[in-house]
Amino acid sequence: MTMETLEFQAEARQLLQLMVHSIYSNKDIFLRELISNASDALDKLRLAKLQDGLEADTSDLHIEIEVDAEARTLTVRDNGIGMTREEVVALIGTIAKSGTAELLGKLKEAKESPELIGQFGVGFYSTFMVADKVELITRKAGTEGHGTRWESAGEGTFTIDDAPDAPVGTAVTLHLRPKDEDDALYDYTDAWKIKEIVKRYSDFIAFPIRKTSGDEVETLNSQKALWARPRSEVTDAEYHEFYKHISHDWTDPLEIINMKAEGTFEYEALLFIPSRAPHDLFQRDARRGLQLYVKRVFIMDDSKELIPDYLRFVKGVVDAADLSLNISREILQQDRHIQMIRRRLVKKVLSTIKDLMSSSPEKYATFWREFGRAVKEGLLAEPDNHKPILEIASFGTTEGTEPTTLTAYIERMKEGQEEIYFLTGESRSQVENSPHMEAFRAQGYEVLVLTDPVDEIWVDVVGEFDGKKLRSIARGAVDLPKDEEKPEPEGDFAPLLGFLTEKLTEQVKEVRLSHRLTTSAACLVSDADDITPALEKMYRAMGQEGPRVKRILELNPNHPLVSGLRAAHERSAGDAALPDTAELLYGTALLAEGGDLEDPARFAKLLADRLAQTV
Ligand SMILES: Nc1ncnc2c1ncn2[C@@H]1O[C@H](COP(=O)(O)OP(=O)(O)OP(=O)(O)O)[C@@H](O)[C@H]1O
Ligand SMILES: [Mg+2]
Helix, strand or coil, rough: CCCEECCHHHHHHHHHHHHHCCCCCCHEEHHHHHHHHHHHHHHHHHHHHHHHCCCCCCCCCCCCEEEECCCCCEEEEEEECCCHHHHHHHHHCCCCCCCHHHHHHHHHHHHCCCHHHHCCCCCCHHHHCCCEEEEEEEEECCCCCEEEEEEECCCCEEEEEEEECCCCCEEEEECCCCCEEHEEEECCCCHHHHHHHHHHHHCCCCCCEEEEEEEEEEECCCCCHHHHCCHHHCCCCHHHHHHHHHHHCCCCEEEEEEEECCCCEEEEEEEEECCCCCCCCCCCCCCCCEEEEECCEEEEEEHHHHHCCCCCCCCCEEEEECCCCCCHHHEEEEEHHHHHHHHEEEEEEEEHHHHHHHHHHHHHHHHHHHHHHHCCCHHHHHHHHHHHHHHCCCEEEEECCCCCCCHHHHHCCCCCCCCEEEECCCHHHHHHCCCCHHHHHHCCCCCCEEEEEHHHHHHHHHHCCCEEEEEEECCCCCCCCCCCCCCCCCCCCCCHHHHHHHHCCCCCEEEECCCCCCCEEEEEEECCCCCHHHHHHHHHHHHCCCCCCCCEEEEECCCHHHHEEEEEEEHCCCCHHHHHHHHHHHHHHHHCCCCCCCHHHHHHHHHHHHHHHHH
């Protein structure tokens, strides 16, 4: 193999562009990123030896920082797993993260946006904030022959070449840009600056980080596993840096949770609840799960077995004392102890949130805004936890703009109200303006406004809270206490209802009078046991074709259109205009709740014809 010049993948090129033009003001973090990569590489080498029997010397795993003030270079070296030539091209030349293109688009729009980039993690490329040339020399552990040398100025291309004498591991050398303190570009050959950065960002790294200058060697970090230290001895700043290291988030966490179990099965856990949702919270292929350690030895990242999917935003470390270092993912899934730890973690996370509700309502509100949608998935996944999950949940309501808990809703329930009323829909305004709401609003009943797709499902699965049934106001019959102000409808509607039921037999299963309308002429409701149209739509979107469920058309007997219709039908049941009016009535009811007409063109024509008669 000889020297080649290759191009960065398009997304990688864009990200590099952003780095070179430094959109992020805190340039110090490049060192944290390099140390983090080196630490990962050391973990990987130790694991390869442990689990795959790779022959490697792991007696002195470490990270070394070396500076040359004259040449203005800084090198971060590790004796970890290293990379093959193919790996260097694939790992350093491309970005394999999902959502990259989308995020880069957003980043370009919003120039100074550390939050956005923090959601993403720029890793190795952050070196180009401080260097105008980067060299990487590496050799993969367990491979024969030579290593690989990579070099780039961070523009469109990089070169790759053989490196005959490279030792196992990786060395990254930065050719530093001139210092420019106005631009937060410090002198990174300065020993104090390096010490400060390492202490701030990387103190907890489990391997020694050594600084060498001449013959002098100094270890810069304490290497203490944060989760093993009593909370009182660790500063918030230290926890925050650790959180950023494991989560790749750049913002401080919302809450820190320590756990320690002693006895037959010992473990320690340090969990974090982030303060905002990652951009890929609802992407299937996103990374999730906790880090698993066994007696301080890193075993695996993204251990999904330790935390259920609905709490996938929780980050952290679990260090179990009694697991085998060889434990595989397959075994983890079945391991009794792991399942027990998982149950305890869930309990602890839920109770922590519950405490936040009273101790720090603002934090709780942030939590729910960011993660509520995900948490509600737990209502489907964990029947045993309905209660604790509902206790920490909040929902939109017709009573004010702030979300309410179910407990608070129940406290506000009116005399004689037995059920928790809710209405689902795609948006708050759609729900609030739905005809189903009319009588409830008129009589002052509070209704929960549920607008997340998952709401359609959990309400059915859960059924009740605290002995109170959850009741959709768009389903079944409504028997609100009588509204005294409403006049009794005049005349007999039975013949009209019979006529309409027959005319609309394709569309609805029944036409009946309504108690839920005050201003609208008509609305559609589902039978108490039928699935709702929204659910039907969701199933169809998932490729499950079910039978179309017909609904019930309810008419407001006090509306002039409906009473007029009754009179017209009474005068002449054969009136040729009646069937069209029936269709228009049905169509309007469908539109009012935000539904889709089956044949919009036909509806438009009927309506235009009818309007033409009135002008
Ligand atoms: N010192 C190293 N030793 C071995 N492999 C490395 C080293 N540095 C980087 N790599 C490889 O290059 C990849 C890209 O590194 P980069 O820091 O950009 O992303 P990352 O570490 O995967 O994610 P993050 O954005 O969280 O840093 C790594 O996943 C790793 O496989
Ligand atoms: Mg990295």
